[in-house]
Amino acid sequence: MPQQLFKPTSRSTQRPAQTPHVDGHADAHPDRQPDRHPDRMASHQAPCFADGHGSSEGSGLELQLRQLGREHEQLRLDNEQLARALAESDARCSEAQRLAHHDGLTGLPNRMLLLQRLQDGIAECFARQRRMALMFIDLDGFKVVNDHFGHATGDKLLTVVAKRLAASVRSDDVACRYGGDEFVVMLNNIGESAAAVSVAEQIRSRIDGRYWIEGQEIQISASIGLALYPADGEQWDALLSCADASMYRNKRERRERWHRDSLAAVDAQLHPQGDGAGLRYVRYQTDADGVPT
Secondary structure: OOOOOOOOOOOOOOOOOOOEOOOOOEOOOOOOOOOOOHHHHHHHHOOOOOOOHHHHHHHHHHHHHHHHHHHHHHHHHHHHHHHHHHHHHHHHHHHHHHHHHEOOOOOOEOHHHHHHHHHHHHHHHHHHOOEEEEEEEEEEOHHHHHHHHOHHHHHHHHHHHHHHHHOOOOOOOEEEEEEOOEEEEEEEEEOOHHHHHHHHHHHHHHHOEEEEEOOEEEEEEEEEEEEEEOOOOOOHHHHHHHHHHHHHHHHHHHHHHHHHHHHHHHHHHHOOOOOOHHHHHOOOOEOOOOOEO
16 A cells, blocks of 8 residues: 555634624624724615615705795795785774764864764663753854954864863763864763753853964854753754754844943943933844844
8 A cells, every 4th residue: 555645634623713793793704804994884884875766855855845934934924914904904994984983174073973972872861861961062253263364264263172172071071073163062971950051161161262373363252052861852853953042042142242231331431420311222133143233
């Protein structure tokens, strides 16, 4: 038997130990060294979108968010514009109502608002068994003011009179310009008739006197008629008619009194002894409104 030149080496039956992988699993390639660069590891672990679906979906969401943001901003601007338009509309409506119920020259309530307040006041007085007074006021000699000084001066005089009139009544009363140089005052919940007469005298004392308008001295007075609810009427038109008639009676009496006083003063100058001879030759006549003829 020939001699073996090479002796077979003995092989171990144990398999070499596998190098553990980073995630704890056995590495299939024992000679490959673990990658110790985290950036490269992250790039290896990141999913690969070969067809570009991931980037396109992200861009689509961003576009939608930007579009929603623009729409939200536009809605906010539209709401602000609508709010301003509503505020302006409310202001115009309030101003229109004020102009419809107030006098354009004096700012006092006009005839329309007076009639509304008068009807409401009568209903309340009827329900609560209260009294109410109505005053009709006319300025004496106002036509002379307009003819002599002009309508612009007359308008300014009316404005001053209106301020004095408004300052003479309570907050729950109504002082209105009825038309021209006529005013009406409604006194709510008045007690006795003497209280209404007292208020009328206060208003007369405030209006009567001298006014300085644009450097011009103007002197006027007021004639006032009074009507009481329910004694002089239970409807607003009856109260207005009664107060108007009372005012004209008052105006006529004041004119007659003024003429009597004037005639007496002239007679006293002509006849100092006071025998009254001068008055025997004077005929004093007036028309229906108390104007001398």
